[in-house]
Amino acid sequence: KAGVTQTPRYLIKTRGQQVTLSCSPISGHRSVSWYQQTPGQGLQFLFEYFSETQRNKGNFPGRFSGRQFSNSRSEMNVSTLELGDSALYLCASSLAQGATGELFFGEGSRLTVL
Amino acid sequence: QKEVEQDPGPLSVPEGAIVSLNCTYSNSAFQYFMWYRQYSRKGPELLMYTYSSGNKEDGRFTAQVDKSSKYISLFIRDSQPSDSATYLCAMSPSAANAGGTSYGKLTFGQGTILTVHP
Numbered sequence: 182k183a184g185v186t187q188t189p190r191y192l193i194k195t196r197g198q199q200v201t202l203s204c205s206p207i208s209g210h211r212s213v214s215w216y217q218q219t220p221g222q223g224l225q226f227l228f229e230y231f232s233e234t235q236r237n238k239g240n241f242p243g244r245f246s247g248r249q250f251s252n253s254r255s256e257m258n259v260s261t262l263e264l265g266d267s268a269l270y271l272c273a274s275s276l277a278q279g280a281t282g283e284l285f286f287g288e289g290s291r292l293t294v295l
Numbered sequence: 296q297k298e299v300e301q302d303p304g305p306l307s308v309p310e311g312a313i314v315s316l317n318c319t320y321s322n323s324a325f326q327y328f329m330w331y332r333q334y335s336r337k338g339p340e341l342l343m344y345t346y347s348s349g350n351k352e353d354g355r356f357t358a359q360v361d362k363s364s365k366y367i368s369l370f371i372r373d374s375q376p377s378d379s380a381t382y383l384c385a386m387s388p389s390a391a392n393a394g395g396t397s398y399g400k401l402t403f404g405q406g407t408i409l410t411v412h413p
Contacts, residue, residue: 286338
């Protein structure tokens, strides 16, 4: 069974640009969550989608947005990039809504903002 | 103060040692407690999952939850070099009590970097 797939794995952008990251969940999983991981703040919740609806959002500015498609694939977008957006962005999928901890993570997209 | 506190280490032990990793938390609504392991340049993988208080054992790993003290632990027996990784504790409230505001949201500790040397 294929795991969670994230693309691209690595990318470099400059301040002011925007970026789109993609996530394909495990087949049959309908919930997709996004997390930002940095050395200083650790793993922080961005948002969660279930059946194309955003169910929850973390404390991030509106520059961070996402969506989920009918096939459960998800994308997140960061506009007007700042240096502080440099991080590992992790996508996780789970079978059911209201994850109780059994999240399956992808390997992440490492974003560097110059 | 963070909701979940975890000593970042780093922790270095010899092969075969017993490792104890701990987290404390402040949110009494947390009901689900997890330990994730993250190897370098990889995503976290679920190691142990516990609901409410008690102990759970899986091979060389034992997870303990003490809700009265708001304290959780992970013990690794007979540690191996392959156990070298970052260990993250994570928690979430009961979905039924969360009022819809915690879907998909885990609150993580900072992570403890563990090195087991031969």
